[in-house]
Amino acid sequence: MTTGGRLRSGQVAAAAGVNQQTLRYYERRGLLNEPDRTPGGHRLYPAEAVTTLRVIKTAQRLGFTLDEVAELLEAGTHRHRRPDTGLRDRAHTKLTEVEARITGLQAIAATLRQALAAGCDDLLTCAAEQDCPLPFTDLANTGEAP
Amino acid sequence: MTTGGRLRSGQVAAAAGVNQQTLRYYERRGLLNEPDRTPGGHRLYPAEAVTTLRVIKTAQRLGFTLDEVAELLEAGTHRHRRPDTGLRDRAHTKLTEVEARITGLQAIAATLRQALAAGCDDLLTCAAEQDCPLPFTDLANTGEAP
């Protein structure tokens, strides 16, 4: 009997386009189930692990943090029926966050365009003038801090 | 003779809405000039330091990193005439970056909306289906990773 079509960590990492240490990192973070081991202690992953990794990377690209991804994966598996669980709710929340980020960045872009249009060429000089469009005075953090 | 209208570090920090340790941090980073000292070693800032701090915070909100802000401030002061110096060039570059981030985030928002419209409610299940709009397959990092 062979290992039953299961994959070594290097194979999983290569198949998912991920560093091998990242696998163990995700395991520590609770994103990847602890796989079986060979008698010598080497990990043996089921083929689904590659899918899970793709899912993780996709969710990350959609703006979810690793903690959020862990919750999403857990929510999918054992369906505790607390409110606010479920991909739809979380996707909706995340969409709102993303839209807020876009709005903030658009404000930043507009300000940069104004500065370009006004021909500002030195921050400290501009800060001393009145017609400079740069918002030096409002220190409330209403913008994005990327 | 008093200290000549100059400010203690706590006063500067309060006036600029900034933590006091941040002042020393900026000094180390080269964003804030080293101020004079009292005979005992306490910093004495000129009033312009508050303006400089506002400028720093503004530039940060516009998407510049602290290193970039340091260069912008230095470029303003002693005008070395290398190319790509000057606020206008840098603002233009930064505007392009910000626009790219907006585009990436808009793609993310669109994908989230598609997932909501399709009614996906479990990532691992969706990944196994064909009509799921989530881009599980393309692992090339074309999106934003906020």
Place this chain on the structure above:
DNA sequence: TTGCATCCGGTACCTGGGTACAGGCTTACC
């Protein structure tokens, strides 16, 4: 001169998402 607020330098820690390295073990193939 005493008392208290403020400030000093140095160092360590935080978040988030990993990556790198060292030293030793396992597996696989010939």
Place this chain on the structure above:
DNA sequence: GGTAAGCCTGTACCCAGGTACCGGATGCAA
């Protein structure tokens, strides 16, 4: 059974932009 590739654990480090804490020194007013 030898040898090379692969894997193991643990620890440390990276990025940026700060924040927190400590013991000790200063500044200022009564």
